[in-house]
Amino acid sequence: MHNYVYENEDLINAELKCVICHQPIDNPVSTTCNHTFCKNCITEWYRNHQSCPICRQHISSSDLSPVTLHLVLNQLNRLSVKCTKCNQGNIQRDNYEYHRLQTCQFQCECEEIIRQRDMSDHEKICRKQFIKCTAAELGCIWTARREELYEHTLTCVLVNSSTGPCAISENRGSISGGSSLQKTGSIDIERNSSAADVVF
Ligand SMILES: [Zn+2]
Ligand SMILES: [Zn+2]
Ligand SMILES: [Zn+2]
Ligand SMILES: [Zn+2]
Numbered sequence: 001m002h003n004y005v006y007e008n009e010d011l012i013n014a015e016l017k018c019v020i021c022h023q024p025i026d027n028p029v030s031t032t033c034n035h036t037f038c039k040n041c042i043t044e045w046y047r048n049h050q051s052c053p054i055c056r057q058h059i060s061s062s063d064l065s066p067v068t069l070h071l072v073l074n075q076l077n078r079l080s081v082k083c084t085k086c087n088q089g090n091i092q093r094d095n096y097e098y099h100r101l102q103t104c105q106f107q108c109e110c111e112e113i114i115r116q117r118d119m120s121d122h123e124k125i126c127r128k129q130f131i132k133c134t135a136a137e138l139g140c141i142w143t144a145r146r147e148e149l150y151e152h153t154l155t156c157v158l159v160n161s162s163t164g165p166c167a168i169s170e171n172r173g174s175i176s177g178g179s180s181l182q183k184t185g186s187i188d189i190e191r192n193s194s195a196a197d198v199v200f
């Protein structure tokens, strides 16, 4: 998936579009019957059909070859795109990768200014990112923004029923913070009971 849209898409010559995805052709490959498609599209198509999507002529994978004709490649590369991350327009398609890596930055929903190339790292910590419950593998279907996770874990039955190593060591940590002998007495009780009892 690209983070751009074509500008004036309706005005783009239909011959430059792929009949499979209806977008201007990306990474063009041609068949021996002289029809051209995006490499990804025709590869995907070829898994289920061994015929050309346009003329139905039989094709084999060795019949697919990358388009090297500059006339076609140039027309495709010069198409104008608009970045859907920073909204900058008028970017030549073959310059988009440069834009993505070097110049694209935008305000994340968390209000931090992020470079697009750092976005996948940022998503791992962003408080506005949608994430699953930490007990998703146990069957919790909760999904919400990271900043709401803490509150959810307080009430999630599945989080509190988990007795994984993390839950145990966290509980030990909180108990050792306390100093009274009464608490020491309660450790054994808590260790033998479920994590839910410890948290509340
Ligand atoms: Zn396509
Ligand atoms: Zn064909
Ligand atoms: Zn951008
Ligand atoms: Zn963010």
Ligand SMILES: [Zn+2]
Binding pocket: 133, 134, 135, 136, 140, 141, 142, 152, 156, 157, 158, 159
């Ligand atoms: Zn949950």
